[in-house]
Amino acid sequence: MCKKHRPINCIVPPHVLEQMLKSKDQRVADAALRTIIISERIRGEREILGPVRSAVFANGVGQKRRSIHDAEHQRLPPSLLPGKLVRTEGQAPVTDGSVNRAYDGLGATYDFYKSVLGRNSIDDHGMRLVATVHFGNRFNNAFWNGSQMVFGDGDNVVFKDFTRSLDVIAHELAHGVTESTAGLEYHNQSGALNESFSDVFGSLVKQFSNNQDVNQADWLIGKDIMGPEFTGTALRSIKNPGSAYTNDPNLGTDPQPKHMNDFVTLPDNEDGDFGGVHINSGIPNHAFFLVAKSLGGKAWEQAGKIWYDALKQLFPLATFQDCADVTAQVASAKFGAGSIQHEAVLNAWDRVGVRVTPPQPVLAPVERVAAASNGSHAIGLRERLVELSDELRVTADQLSLQ
Amino acid sequence: MKIEFTRSGGFAAPAMKQNLKLDTDDLPDAEANEVLTLVNQADLPALSAGPEAAPQPDEFHYRISVEDEGRSDSVRTSDSSMPETLGPLVDWLSNKAAQ
Numbered sequence: 001m002c003k004k005h006r007p008i009n010c011i012v013p014p015h016v017l018e019q020m021l022k023s024k025d026q027r028v029a030d031a032a033l034r035t036i037i038i039s040e041r042i043r044g045e046r047e048i049l050g051p052v053r054s055a056v057f058a059n060g061v062g063q064k065r066r067s068i069h070d071a072e073h074q075r076l077p078p079s080l081l082p083g084k085l086v087r088t089e090g091q092a093p094v095t096d097g098s099v100n101r102a103y104d105g106l107g108a109t110y111d112f113y114k115s116v117l118g119r120n121s122i123d124d125h126g127m128r129l130v131a132t133v134h135f136g137n138r139f140n141n142a143f144w145n146g147s148q149m150v151f152g153d154g155d156n157v158v159f160k161d162f163t164r165s166l167d168v169i170a171h172e173l174a175h176g177v178t179e180s181t182a183g184l185e186y187h188n189q190s191g192a193l194n195e196s197f198s199d200v201f202g203s204l205v206k207q208f209s210n211n212q213d214v215n216q217a218d219w220l221i222g223k224d225i226m227g228p229e230f231t232g233t234a235l236r237s238i239k240n241p242g243s244a245y246t247n248d249p250n251l252g253t254d255p256q257p258k259h260m261n262d263f264v265t266l267p268d269n270e271d272g273d274f275g276g277v278h279i280n281s282g283i284p285n286h287a288f289f290l291v292a293k294s295l296g297g298k299a300w301e302q303a304g305k306i307w308y309d310a311l312k313q314l315f316p317l318a319t320f321q322d323c324a325d326v327t328a329q330v331a332s333a334k335f336g337a338g339s340i341q342h343e344a345v346l347n348a349w350d351r352v353g354v355r356v357t358p359p360q361p362v363l364a365p366v367e368r369v370a371a372a373s374n375g376s377h378a379i380g381l382r383e384r385l386v387e388l389s390d391e392l393r394v395t396a397d398q399l400s401l402q
Numbered sequence: 403m404k405i406e407f408t409r410s411g412g413f414a415a416p417a418m419k420q421n422l423k424l425d426t427d428d429l430p431d432a433e434a435n436e437v438l439t440l441v442n443q444a445d446l447p448a449l450s451a452g453p454e455a456a457p458q459p460d461e462f463h464y465r466i467s468v469e470d471e472g473r474s475d476s477v478r479t480s481d482s483s484m485p486e487t488l489g490p491l492v493d494w495l496s497n498k499a500a501q
Contacts, residue, residue: 270463
């Protein structure tokens, strides 16, 4: 039945739009794209893009495709984002430094995922990287809105232009990667893990781009966006959480813990930072640093790959314990049980107060079910999830060979 | 008119929190007129309904409560879900809170 308030959906179903977008006739593809944009404005829903998103953004050949837009200092409502297109892939630099920094930052981030992790953009399907700069008036923030990055200019007191920092740009993009992998919910421990993965990959992109080893890297987040009044070193420190600033007139003191003993319990609402997602992220951040430090060399080569493989196995409500267990499993599977990499992961989590769950004896499926119903179901279920994802991957590989 | 404004969240959460309480009777006339116009344009009673969207990473969240002649309205919004009519009021209150 055709409902009046969703006319677009009725006239042209999403799967038809998807086909139209792939059309070799540019006029057909453009018409489909216009329909999607108009329908999104009418409905005011991001979800319309869901089914056709892969068609809009898909790019099988694995090239980077960036587009930078200018909000021209307006707070554009969701229906008007991303705003005026000012530089797209392959175009020469423009006179606006914010545009060029965003373009270069997206490029450096794309290159990191492609060459280090073999990932083709945020969704691993060549998704176009879209950023809006000059959002709002002296807007003191940068965020990921579920489909693109948004950068403010800062008030030039507390913060400078948010495009000035490669780790900030890569932090925002990593939220997109997390959304399309583990899907960590932005609340409590899963939310703090979401923030932590963004800080870790934010820093790794910068380290890779500058070709720095673990000792040369500053392990800081946001150093380049801090305004003239700021008295600390950066916004967060992965190396030493809680040390980034002390008694700053505007920001106070860095609240991040680096051990479970100092875990901060806050309400799961806006006022409580959804259970302290930007605060308790210090704990997994520090665990990552300790792994990287103990392995030495370039942090993205071993520690970064362990964390990335773990991100692909984690799930929306994962806890710090789950992250510890999965990173240990990944290190053990990748480098061998008892390898220096495996030991580094076990020791790092131990030092931040999370004990990795010892591996369970290998049971036949029937015994596993019995064990699961026998009180240890939490571990049994988690193992089963990892196992299932492994099984699925094998099936996928087999399918692609046929 | 009494107005209460809160901003939370952001890339630098929890350090960027803002809280503001004001009474337009205490403001200079020009400022009072400015904010009353923005409240009027925002049409808060029309915005209070609707389910709350899942939070997007690093965005700011805002809460505005307005009380006038026995009537009160309040609205919650965020950077990624803010209705167009509300933006100017949010920016005005945020600038005022920063002063």
